Amino acid sequence: MMLKRFFSKGSLLALAFMFILVAALVGCSSDSGGSSSDGGSSNSGGSSSEGSSSGGDGEWAGQxxxxxxxxxxxxxxxxxxxxxxxxxxxxxxxxxxxxxxxxxxxxxxxxxxxxxxxxxxxxxxxxxxxxxxxxxxxxxxxxxxxxxxxxxxxxxxxxxxxxxxxxxxxxxxxxxxxxxxxxxxxxxxxxxARFITYDKQLFDEWGVEYLSEYPTMEEITEKAQKMTGTNPVTGEQNYGIWFRGDWSSAFTLINAAEGLGGKWGTGFAWDEIEFQFNSPEMLQGLNWLLDMQELAPEGIVSNQGSEKWLTKDNNIAIMLNQGPGDLVEQTYAQGLEDRIAIAQEFKDDSGKGGLFxxxxxxxxxxxxxxxxxxxxxxxxxxxxxxxxxxxxxxxxxxxxxxxxxxxxxxxxxxxxxxxxxSTPYTPRYPWGSAQPRFILTSEIEAALTGERSAEEALQKAQKESTEWLENR
Structure with a gap:
C-alpha cells in the first residue's frame, strides 16, 4: 500500500528492473574477485595452494x-x-x-x-x-x-x-x-656451493695433519695416500678419498683444472664459446682423478662406496666436491660435530674456482x-x-x-x-645444464672404467662438444 502511494504502476516496474540489474552486477563482481589480472582463474590446475583465492580489500586486491x-x-x-x-x-x-x-x-x-x-x-x-x-x-x-x-x-x-x-x-x-x-x-x-669435507677423527687416528683451508692437489694426494689401508687404531679398512664418478664428475674435473691454472674454456654466448676440454690442465686433472680412484672404495662410477660417510662408522678420510645438502643436519644428528670439517675447493690465481x-x-x-x-x-x-x-x-x-x-x-x-x-667461478658455467656437460661426464666415466685413456676421453669430449656447439 505504501508503494502505491508514492509510485505509479510503470514506475514500480522500472524500480523492480533496476533492483534486478544491480543484483546481477553485484553477482558478476563477486565472481570475478578471485581472478588474476591476466583474466585467468586464480586457482591454476597445476597449483599446489589448494582453495586459495584473492579477496578482500587492499593495494593488491584481485591480483x-x-x-x-x-x-x-x-x-x-x-x-x-x-x-x-x-x-x-x-x-x-x-x-x-x-x-x-x-x-x-x-x-x-x-x-x-x-x-x-x-x-x-x-x-x-x-x-x-x-x-x-x-x-x-x-x-x-x-x-x-x-x-x-x-x-x-x-x-x-x-x-x-x-x-x-x-x-x-x-x-x-x-x-x-x-x-x-x-x-x-x-x-x-x-x-x-661445493667444497672438500674431511673426517678429523680418521686424520687423528692415522697421525695425519688436518687439511689446510685451501689445499692443493699435492696435499690431497699425500694425505689420502697415508690414510688408505688398515686403520692403526681400529683395525678397519680405510680409504683416503671418495668422489662421485657419475653425474657430478665434470665439475670435479673442471675444478681440478682450475687449481692447475686452467679453465673449461672461454666465452659466454653460445656463438662465442670455445671449449678447452682437452687442455694440458684438464688432462693432468683427469689423470689425477684416476690416481685418486685407486685410493677410493670400488664403485665410484655407480655412486657406491660412500655408504658409511657421515656416520660414526665412516671409513673415508676426504670427500671431494661435497655440497651442503643435509651436511649440517646429518652431522649434528649423528653426533659428528667434532669430527667433520670443511676445506675449500681448488682455486685459481685470482682466488676463484669451483661450481657456482x-x-x-x-x-x-x-x-x-x-x-x-x-x-x-x-x-x-x-x-x-x-x-x-x-x-x-x-x-x-x-x-x-x-x-x-x-x-x-x-x-x-x-x-x-x-x-x-663467495668464491666460485662466476658467472655460472654456461654449459652447466646443457649437452656439453653430459658429453664430458660420459667421457670421464669412460676413463674411470678403463674404456678409454684420459687423453682419448678428453679429445672425444672436445670434439663432440664442439660439434654440438656448431650444430646447436
Missing part, C-alpha cells in the same frame, strides 16, 4: 602471482621419520606474503627436478606462471623469455643488491638476445603481473623467506644469515660454506 618452484617443496608441514625434525610447509610463505600485500594471492606450482628444463620451457610458452625458480637461467634469458631486473632494482629505493653473499648476483647474470653484455635476470634464492650452484628466481617476460612478481622476488630474498629456506634444509643466499642464532650454533660448518659460496 594473483603464480610461483613455480622445483624440488621437494610441500604446502603442508612434514616430519622427517628418522630425525624427527619438523619442516614447515610453503603455507608459511603464502600467509606472510599475503599479509604483507593486502588483497594479493600467491599460488605455488611445484615440479620435480626430473625433466625440469623441458617442463619449465613448456610453462613459459603457455604463460603458466609469473615467477620461476630458474637454475638454467642462461638458456632462457637468451631466448628472451625472462624480464630484465635492473630497471626494477634501480627504481626501488627499499631494495639493495648488497644483501647478498659476494658473487651470488654475478653468478646468475646472463646474456639477453642479441647482446654481449651480461645482465641481471634473476635474484639469488637458494644458495649452494643453487637457484635464482626470475620473472617471466610475458607475465601480466610484473609489479606483484617483483614484490614476490623481494619477499623471497628477505630474511623471513631466507630463514624459511634454511629451516627447510637449503642454503640461504644473504649475508645476514651468518648472524642468525640457529646459524651461529653451527658456525664451524656454516662459515666455510658461506666462504665457498
Amino acid at each position: 594473483t602471482v603464480k610461483v613455480q618452484l622445483i624440488g621437494d617443496f610441500s604446502m603442508e608441514d612434514s616430519t622427517d621419520p628418522i630425525t624427527g625434525v619438523k619442516t614447515p610447509g610453503l603455507h608459511v610463505l603464502k600467509e606472510e606474503f599475503e599479509s604483507q600485500h593486502p588483497g594479493a594471492t600467491v599460488e605455488f606450482i611445484i615440479m620435480p627436478w626430473e625433466g625440469y628444463t623441458e617442463k619449465t620451457q613448456a610453462m613459459l610458452t603457455s604463460k603458466e606462471a609469473d615467477v620461476y625458480q630458474m637454475p638454467g637461467i642462461a638458456d632462457f634469458a637468451a631466448q628472451g623469455l625472462l624480464e630484465p631486473l635492473q630497471p626494477y632494482i634501480d627504481a626501488d629505493d627499499e631494495f639493495s643488491l648488497d644483501i647478498f653473499i659476494d658473487n651470488q648476483v654475478d653468478g646468475w647474470k646472463a646474456l639477453p638476445p642479441e647482446s654481449s653484455e651480461l645482465d641481471i635476470f634473476g635474484l639469488p634464492f637458494l644458495g649452494d 650452484a643453487g637457484s635464482p628466481i626470475t620473472i617471466a617476460k610475458d607475465s601480466e603481473n610484473k609489479d606483484l612478481a617483483w614484490e614476490w622476488l623481494k619477499f623471497a630474498t628477505s630474511d623471513f623467506a631466507q630463514k624459511y629456506v634454511y629451516e627447510t634444509g637449503a642454503m640461504p643466499a644473504v649475508k645476514s644469515a651468518a648472524e642468525w642464532d640457529n646459524v651461529k650454533e653451527v658456525s664451524e660448518l656454516m662459515n666455510p660454506v658461506f666462504e665457498a659460496m
Whole structure:
C-alpha cells in the first residue's frame, strides 16, 4: 500500500528492473574477485595452494602471482621419520606474503627436478606462471623469455643488491638476445656451493695433519695416500678419498683444472664459446682423478662406496666436491660435530674456482603481473623467506644469515660454506645444464672404467662438444 502511494504502476516496474540489474552486477563482481589480472582463474590446475583465492580489500586486491618452484617443496608441514625434525610447509610463505600485500594471492606450482628444463620451457610458452625458480637461467634469458631486473632494482629505493653473499648476483647474470653484455635476470634464492669435507677423527687416528683451508692437489694426494689401508687404531679398512664418478664428475674435473691454472674454456654466448676440454690442465686433472680412484672404495662410477660417510662408522678420510645438502643436519644428528670439517675447493690465481650452484628466481617476460612478481622476488630474498629456506634444509643466499642464532650454533660448518659460496667461478658455467656437460661426464666415466685413456676421453669430449656447439 505504501508503494502505491508514492509510485505509479510503470514506475514500480522500472524500480523492480533496476533492483534486478544491480543484483546481477553485484553477482558478476563477486565472481570475478578471485581472478588474476591476466583474466585467468586464480586457482591454476597445476597449483599446489589448494582453495586459495584473492579477496578482500587492499593495494593488491584481485591480483594473483603464480610461483613455480622445483624440488621437494610441500604446502603442508612434514616430519622427517628418522630425525624427527619438523619442516614447515610453503603455507608459511603464502600467509606472510599475503599479509604483507593486502588483497594479493600467491599460488605455488611445484615440479620435480626430473625433466625440469623441458617442463619449465613448456610453462613459459603457455604463460603458466609469473615467477620461476630458474637454475638454467642462461638458456632462457637468451631466448628472451625472462624480464630484465635492473630497471626494477634501480627504481626501488627499499631494495639493495648488497644483501647478498659476494658473487651470488654475478653468478646468475646472463646474456639477453642479441647482446654481449651480461645482465641481471634473476635474484639469488637458494644458495649452494661445493667444497672438500674431511673426517678429523680418521686424520687423528692415522697421525695425519688436518687439511689446510685451501689445499692443493699435492696435499690431497699425500694425505689420502697415508690414510688408505688398515686403520692403526681400529683395525678397519680405510680409504683416503671418495668422489662421485657419475653425474657430478665434470665439475670435479673442471675444478681440478682450475687449481692447475686452467679453465673449461672461454666465452659466454653460445656463438662465442670455445671449449678447452682437452687442455694440458684438464688432462693432468683427469689423470689425477684416476690416481685418486685407486685410493677410493670400488664403485665410484655407480655412486657406491660412500655408504658409511657421515656416520660414526665412516671409513673415508676426504670427500671431494661435497655440497651442503643435509651436511649440517646429518652431522649434528649423528653426533659428528667434532669430527667433520670443511676445506675449500681448488682455486685459481685470482682466488676463484669451483661450481657456482643453487637457484635464482626470475620473472617471466610475458607475465601480466610484473609489479606483484617483483614484490614476490623481494619477499623471497628477505630474511623471513631466507630463514624459511634454511629451516627447510637449503642454503640461504644473504649475508645476514651468518648472524642468525640457529646459524651461529653451527658456525664451524656454516662459515666455510658461506666462504665457498663467495668464491666460485662466476658467472655460472654456461654449459652447466646443457649437452656439453653430459658429453664430458660420459667421457670421464669412460676413463674411470678403463674404456678409454684420459687423453682419448678428453679429445672425444672436445670434439663432440664442439660439434654440438656448431650444430646447436
